Amino acid sequence: MLDVLTQKIHDEARQGEAYTPFINDPAQYHKKFYIESYGCQMNFSDSEIVASILQNAGFGATRNVAEADLVLLNTCSIREKAEQTVRKRLTEFRKIKQAKPGLLVGILGCMAERLKSKLLEEEHLVDLVVGPDAYRSLPGLVEEAEGGQKAVNVLLSREETYADISPVRLNSNGVSGFVSIMRGCNNMCTFCVVPFTRGRERSRDAFSIVRECQDLFDRGYKEVTLLGQNVDSYYFTPETGDSSLGKATVVVTFALLLEMVAKISPLLRVRFSTSHPKDITDDVLHVITRYENICKYIHLPVQSGSSRILQMMNRTYTREWYMAKINRIREIIPNCGISSDIIAGFCTETEQDHQDTLSLMEYSGYDLSYMFFYSERPGTLAQRRYKDDVPEAVKKRRLQEIVDLQNRLSKESNKKDQGKTFEVLIEGDSKKSEQDWMGRTSQNKVIVFSKSGNAYKKGDYVKVKVTDCTKATLLGEII
Known part of the structure; x- marks a missing residue:
């Protein structure tokens, strides 16, 4: 039955509407937005969802804050230092806003949900405050702010997963992409603010996850990272309406989802984050060993x-x-x-x-x-x-x-690892030298190796032998 379900999800992923790549042609958009992201990978993934929503509302992305009509900070509340960084950035944006009175400044994400109206009271230049579950309302909130009103929506949701939104890949290297599989957290660790800022745990449907991963691979991406506050508690029950699946309830666990994504292609690497020790199962561990492309x-x-x-x-x-x-x-x-x-x-x-x-x-x-x-x-x-x-x-x-x-x-x-040989996915130039490539091993270790004497390009898999190392990086040569 699981094989039937897996095939059905893959078939629907291929037949579904294709995700359209983001083309930032200034002629297409009447306004521009600038966004900065802080904190976890989930925040960076959320910024790609925000970019898609704004693109559909007529905003084009820019990396130059000076030419933006809308500036957004996607914030983190996990530590005090992260909030202090955001407040410092707000004071820097104040100067830009003084020179450009029509500029709108918005706070998104966890800090927005946690501090709510306090941000509007203390940070007078903030025009919008939007929580992690309210991004669909951004276009309307922008219109409200343009009319001179302070716009706020920090309502949490028990259903929102943004499953139907095709993310805009901001600052992507074209090789690795993040795919959100769930939102929120139920664990209630006493030190953590996430359950209060992101709400209760809910899993995105497997069809949309596989479809997004398939689309990334079709567009040349070679690696996806499945994201969630606690990926191992992923739990989805499809409404298939398919008699071939019988009457029994079929549950897609994280182990099964991992397998479905791995089956897209052996050339698509699969990573995931984060695991809670209490929830990672032997089933997940065995799936990792069964598929070479699961890191x-x-x-x-x-x-x-x-x-x-x-x-x-x-x-x-x-x-x-x-x-x-x-x-x-x-x-x-x-x-x-x-x-x-x-x-x-x-x-x-x-x-x-x-x-x-x-x-x-x-x-x-x-x-x-x-x-x-x-x-x-x-x-x-x-x-x-x-x-x-x-x-x-x-x-x-x-x-x-x-x-x-x-x-x-x-x-x-x-x-x-010295003397060992690893298959490495080339992610781009080394930070220190354009003469060297940078990639990662399956074990997520960064490895740097020379470009000379080979015709490889970004996105290729290569065999690299480790010849030396530092505490943070492996050094090697292509063999």
Whole structure:
């Protein structure tokens, strides 16, 4: 039955309306918009949805803020620093607006939903405040703001997934594309503001996901990254109306969705982010091993190595349980790259808790980590329940120890790859030299190698042998 469903979804993806590529011809548009994105990959994906909505309303994109009629900041509320960055940018836009009185400035995303009308009160140059589930209303809100009214829509939705909107690929390299498969989060980690700014979890229908991935591949893209706050809890029940599927209810889990996307073509690489340790299943791990084009890389945030702190964070697993999950990944996918998120200095964290985090990092042998010290976010469960009692100096010192350890682990991991050969997807020029290519291995490691003596181009797959490394990058040569 699952094979029938899979084939049906692929057939409908091919028969569906094609996604039209974004052509920014100034003659097509009577106004221009400029957008900046902050925070997670989901925000950057949302900006592509916003661009599509605005394009249909007659706005063309520009990379020059000075020529824009509408300036948008797609914001993040996960840490205080991100909000401070946005406020700083607003003060810079004030000068532009003074020179161009008709310019509209809007705040989108998580910060817009969290602060709502407060933004309009404190930041007088802000004309629009639009939450993550209200982007369809942007054209109407722009008209409202053009009439001199402050425009706000931050209503959350239990249904909105933007499944029917074909994203405009902003600043794309033409090789890799992001595809959102779900929105919101149900986990209620005590430190996190996402459930309050993005609402409850809902999965996008599998037909539209496969269709978007198929379209990207047809347009020359070689890699897609499936995005969600917690991709492993993806859950979709198709309304097929097809007697060939029988009367039984067929559920598309994340493992099945991953397989459907992988079957588009063996030349289309598939990545995904982010996984919650409690939800990633053996089915997902086995699908990863079964398909060569599903990358052997899992981002598995731990946040803390202390069971006591994990309980306070409402992560729903212990230190030992997480270590067992690492063991299971290594057992089923021996060559899997693993990265993590780590928070230093959460409420009541002791030196022993901190040491537990360091030892768990050693045990897991992360290739890469995203590391931060705890930043209390208003409205979260932690802010209401716990005192933020670890001094900032202690937080920073512990964070530095975590960073130092991860730098060592990353260097050790990269050294193990010396002498090995990997299939690499060329993503473009190296940041440091146009004489070198840059790509990534299946394990998500960046590798740089010389262009000389070969006729490869961006988007090609090449075999590269690792000859040297730094803590952040592999260095190699094409063979």
